[in-house]
Amino acid sequence: MKKKKTTGRIVLEVIGILLALLWLSPFYIMLVNAFKTKREMFENTLAPPSEPVFQNFIQAFQELDFLRTFFNSFLITSLSIVCIVFFSAMAAYALSRNKSKVSGIIFFLFVASMLIPFQSVMIPLVKMFSELQSLNKWGLIFMYIGFGSGLSLFLYHGALKNIPISLDEAAKIDGATKWQTFWHVIFPLLRPIGITVAILNVIWIWNDFLLPSLVLGQGDETIPLKLFLFFGQYTKQWTLALAGLTISIIPVIIGYFIAQKHIIKGVSDGAVK
């Protein structure tokens, strides 16, 4: 019996490793060809490069204006996240501690907004912001707060149910204002769900393409947007294009390995709740 189990385990282990290799193969293909000359790529697409060429990376890095593009993505994502994490928690706190009809309606509005696909508001949204002269990165950050608040507020609201109201009352007796209660008592307790909220929003905002493409002008491009323009320009120069793709993926992979536990937990909590 025991022996049978070990063989079963080894078979499963082998299947797992083979699947993992299959899962990684697109990254392998991208990476090896990014290091080839155009000619070598056509002669042998699957093998590693005979002699790695770094020229593609240098050119792609320059064409993507990568430091600037990365900074744009970083600025837009981080400011949006700080606002979403903080403002949604505040609103969720007020709504959960006030059980009036008004709170119910406002909460419903946030939850219902999650049903609306982006394309259904896209045209009026762009027109409105263009009339307000706000088709720029600040306008974009504001839009992300609007689109991100539904799910974020919903998640915070669920977590707040488990924070006893007696804590609020104790703080009140100690003479804390509403703001002090929130900032010193409630917000620290919301940290676990706050991390989930941050992660879910980072994944989405960092990778978003369509909205930035409608909003951002030249010089403000985020990574996906710049990459799309770059790709359109070098559509037949695959080695260069693959180097550009590799450069764009690297920050995400680094982030993943740093925060892996939080990311998987966040994604799991966000979906199941």
Place this chain on the structure above:
Amino acid sequence: MKTKNIMYWVFIAPVLAALLIVVVVPFVWGIYYSLTEWSGDMAQTPVFTGFQNYQSLLSDPTFLNALWFTFKYAIVTVIIINVVGFSLALIVTSYIKSKDFLRTIFFMPNLIGGLILGFVWQFIFTNIFNALGDALGVEMLQGWLATPATGFWGLVILHVWQMAGYIMIIYIAYLQSIPDELLEAADMDGASYAQKLKNVIMPLVAPAFTVSMFLTLSGAFKIYDQNLSLTGGGPGGSTKMIAMDIVDTAFAMNTMGLAQAKAVVFFIIVAILSLTQVYYNKKKEVEL
């Protein structure tokens, strides 16, 4: 906190303002736009035309084709992603040594944007598949993405590869909540793995099936980036899905009213799917 209290409104105001300006007002305004004819020119005022846009949708071959393609695509991807995701979850929750490593790998594509992944796979389908086809003498591998059928399956493969790891995470959460005693008891009774799977594991992760089914379903309906970067809707618009058709109708053809009518129909479809999910989840919770 009282509604009359100013602090209540101070706490709510930032996100409420953003929600109203970014989602609620454009949504209501959009319904009006769907009843007008407008080129998107800022100097021009939309002309009210009643339900004309909705009427022309019924005979718009691009839209009907996109709708049909999206439905087919959604059904196929939902089934495959869930089967693959569940299988991966079973592998990484078993007693193998490499499970943590495997979980990391399977989930990885999910973090990278659909636009980038679509470009990577475009290279694979055009160059690698051609090279493999030449080397192995398999004609089926030639000319991928050049026909509607290979474009369809190309999109399916890309999407499954990207999303299976995400769905795996959801199944893992439910699989890990199964009490060990139950599985041990089944072992004691001499149950085979297949029997355990069918009679113990599957019934207990049933709620995960509902969650995952609808997550993948609405995901498949809303897909845009992958569609744009992998096939660009081609060849000849045959692989264009609803989301992309709306964007093109708006910003390539400059028929905003018609695009908005499509967007309203799109909303209704997505809303029905999501509400069905909420309904089923609530029903399940009551039963539990």
